[in-house]
Amino acid sequence: MDLVKVTCTDGIAWMEIHRPKAMNALTQAVLTELEVEIASLAADLADLRVVVLTGAGEKAFVAGADIREMATMTPAEAAAFSALGHRVLGALEALPVPVIAAVNGFALGGGCELALACDLVYAAENARFGQPEVKLGLIPGFGGTQRLARRIGPMRALDLVVTGRMVGAAEARSLGLCLDVFPADELKSRVQTIAEGIAAMGPVAVRAAKATQARGLDGPLATGNALERDAFALLFATSDAREGMAAFTEKRDPVFQGR
Numbered sequence: 493m494d495l496v497k498v499t500c501t502d503g504i505a506w507m508e509i510h511r512p513k514a515m516n517a518l519t520q521a522v523l524t525e526l527e528v529e530i531a532s533l534a535a536d537l538a539d540l541r542v543v544v545l546t547g548a549g550e551k552a553f554v555a556g557a558d559i560r561e562m563a564t565m566t567p568a569e570a571a572a573f574s575a576l577g578h579r580v581l582g583a584l585e586a587l588p589v590p591v592i593a594a595v596n597g598f599a600l601g602g603g604c605e606l607a608l609a610c611d612l613v614y615a616a617e618n619a620r621f622g623q624p625e626v627k628l629g630l631i632p633g634f635g636g637t638q639r640l641a642r643r644i645g646p647m648r649a650l651d652l653v654v655t656g657r658m659v660g661a662a663e664a665r666s667l668g669l670c671l672d673v674f675p676a677d678e679l680k681s682r683v684q685t686i687a688e689g690i691a692a693m694g695p696v697a698v699r700a701a702k703a704t705q706a707r708g709l710d711g712p713l714a715t716g717n718a719l720e721r722d723a724f725a726l727l728f729a730t731s732d733a734r735e736g737m738a739a740f741t742e743k744r745d746p747v748f749q750g751r
Contacts, residue, residue: 496525497548498533503541503691504684505533508548515555516547518602520573522558527580534587538750541691541698543587544683545610546594547603550676553595553619554603559628570633577602577634581609588699590690594683595619595670600658604669605632608639611702613669614683615661616676621669622658644668694732695750 497508507529509516516522533540547553557577565573584591584606593599593610600622607613607621615621623636631637632653641649644667652659661673674682690698704723708716727733732748739746 495519495522496529498529500540502688503539503695504687505540505543507533507543507545509546509554510548512547512549512551514558515552515598516549516603517555517558518577518606519558519561520576523576523580527576527583530580530583530587534583537588540589541695542589542687543591544594544687545584545591545606546596546680546683550596550618552597552603553593553599554606555598556601556603556624557633574633577605581605581634585609588703589695590698590702592683592687594679595621596676596679600624601632601636602634605634605636605639607669608635608643612671612686614679614686615664615670615673616679617661617673618676619661619664619670619673620658621664622656623653624656624658626654627656694730694736694746694748696730696732696748697727697736700727 495510497510499506507526509518509522509526511517511519511522533543557573562570562573590612591610593607593613595607595613595615597616597618598620599607599615600620601624604621604623623632623640625632625636632640637649637653640652643649648667651657659667659669661670664670665673700723704716704719708719731751732746735748736746
């Protein structure tokens with residue numbers, strides 16, 4: 493398995509799509525490896541705090557699905573390919589720890605959809621986002637018509653989907669596609685610093701925050717507030733909460749154990 497490379501250090505897992513000569517385009521093989529690696533992370537959560545997803549090289553995060561592979565697909569094969577993509581991106585989104593996209597270059601089509609499945613998105617100055625599938629006579633197939641609208645609003649999302657236009661990093665930030673933009677040669681170090689900051693927080697609380705927000709957004713505000721109230725109260729039974737509050741009153745750094 494060499495299409496997706498994963499390295500884990502101090503609770504931070506960097507996951508890299510590794511097809512630089514093909515601008516990290518998504519094939520069935522890439523998605524299958526990505527699914528395996530995500531499942532591996534999900535199965536060993538004891539020390540995992542943050543996942544960072546990026547692409548190999550300097551030109552592309554993921555330039556899209558591999559059009560050469562798609563060009564010969566039958567409708568049934570296309571349905572299976574779309575189902576695979578949805579399953580993989582759903583698994584990425586469902587990881588209980590925060591997932592950060594470090595977008596280094598083109599994030600088009602499936603690449604934009606991959607970034608949309610991440611919790612936090614940071615971009616290099618050379619990043620380009622877009623859903624250009626209509627230029628091929630297609631529509632997004634990995635959740636782009638759904639997650640994009642939820643991220644930036646229906647009207648702005650439909651504009652990008654039906655025009656197929658690319659947006660640069662600055663416009664992507666203004667639209668809400670990414671949180672911040674960094675010089676290309678600083679992207680990984682800046683994202684690493686952000687990941688380290690998250691990893692230093694109480695891990696049980698971080699996971700509870702992600703889960704509570706995700707579940708609450710699916711229903712009315714009153715339901716979300718009730719979920720928050722329950723999660724807030726349950727955290728008082730954790731060692732991490734006792735340690736965090738004790739460290740604050742004792743004016744020292746907390747030592748969280750993740751329980």
